[in-house]
Amino acid sequence: GQQVMQIPQYQHVQEGEDFTTYCNSSTTLSNIQWYKQRPGGHPVFLIQLVKSGEVKKQKRLTFQFGEAKKNSSLHITATQTTDVGTYFCAGAGSGGSNYKLTFGKGTLLTVNP
Amino acid sequence: ETGVTQTPRHLVMGMTNKKSLKCEQHLGHNAMYWYKQSAKKPLELMFVYSLEERVENNSVPSRFSPECPNSSHLFLHLHTLQPEDSALYLCASSQQFLAETSYEQYFGPGTRLTVT
Numbered sequence: 493g494q495q496v497m498q499i500p501q502y503q504h505v506q507e508g509e510d511f512t513t514y515c516n517s518s519t520t521l522s523n524i525q526w527y528k529q530r531p532g533g534h535p536v537f538l539i540q541l542v543k544s545g546e547v548k549k550q551k552r553l554t555f556q557f558g559e560a561k562k563n564s565s566l567h568i569t570a571t572q573t574t575d576v577g578t579y580f581c582a583g584a585g586s587g588g589s590n591y592k593l594t595f596g597k598g599t600l601l602t603v604n605p
Numbered sequence: 606e607t608g609v610t611q612t613p614r615h616l617v618m619g620m621t622n623k624k625s626l627k628c629e630q631h632l633g634h635n636a637m638y639w640y641k642q643s644a645k646k647p648l649e650l651m652f653v654y655s656l657e658e659r660v661e662n663n664s665v666p667s668r669f670s671p672e673c674p675n676s677s678h679l680f681l682h683l684h685t686l687q688p689e690d691s692a693l694y695l696c697a698s699s700q701q702f703l704a705e706t707s708y709e710q711y712f713g714p715g716t717r718l719t720v721t
Contacts, residue, residue, distance in 0.1 A: 496647070523707060534695060534712040535648070580648065584707035591707050592661065595648040 494519050496583045498596030506604050511568040513599035515581035522586040524557055524564045525593065530577040538566075538579075573603050608632045609713035611696050617719045618686065626681040626716045628696030636702035637679040638710065639671060642693040654679060655702035686720045693717050 495518040505511055515524065523542040527535040539548055541557035541564060548555045554567045564583075568575055578600045582593040609630045618624050630637060639651040653661035654673040668690075670682040679696055693715045699708040 525707065525709065527712075534714050535697075535710075537709040537711065540707075540709060582648075590705050591653070591702060592650060592663075593707055593710070597645070597647050 494585050494594045496594045496596040498581055498599055500599055502600045504602045505571050508570050511571050511601055513566050513579050515564045515596050517562045517583045520586050521561050521583040522590045523584045525582045526566055527580045528577050571603050573605050576601060576603050608711050609696060609698055611713035611716050613716060615717045619721055620686060623684040626694055628679040628713055630677055630698040632698060634698040634700050635676055636699045638697040639681055640695040642695055688720050691718055691720045
């Protein structure tokens with residue numbers, strides 16, 4: 493079945509440093525979503541990427557979808573303490589069960605003020 | 606955020622008990638989902654409902670029994686659970702459901718379940 497690998501598992505940065513998490517799928521995706529889960533909280537939708545090579549920005553966050561639609565990344569510029577949390581990618585398959593999201597294990601980001 | 610609510614927030618139950626988890630969405634969405642979140646494992650999709658019709662049962666053991674009486678409410682009935690079923694159970698909803706694509710999902714706060 494479809495697998496989504498996410499690295500790194502943990503990342504600790506000093507406030508102001510940049511952060512990147514990577515997501516790789518074993519199969520081609522129809523789209524990919526990103527979620528953020530604060531400690532003790534629940535996943536909150538950030539963005540959805542659909543097109544090959546797509547790049548979207550939300551303030552300090554930049555999301556990319558690979559040309560082959562098998563990988564994606566989230567980059568945060570100049571991290572702040574409010575960025576703390578676990579970032580999950582979730583890939584939607586292609587060919588029949590596109591509604592089903594396969595989540596990565598997530599990257600836990602901690603920020604030292 | 607109060608778009609999706611879940612009760613109870615915490616539940617401790619013995620292996621012979623029967624309990625139910627409740628989810629309610631106030632967003633006017635047509636699709637609802639149950640997920641299981643265990644430590645060090647990815648979020649696992651359990652069930653999907655579209656307009657009260659179950660469209661996905663992701664190989665979930667029969668000791669978990671979902672119910673969707675209307676598009677705003679979703680239940681997860683639990684009986685004779687095992688300790689490994691201890692996890693955070695998350696409910697989510699999306700605006701609509703189409704097999705050909707995925708929509709952004711709005712999650713509830715979850716029920717932290719402990720099976721003793």
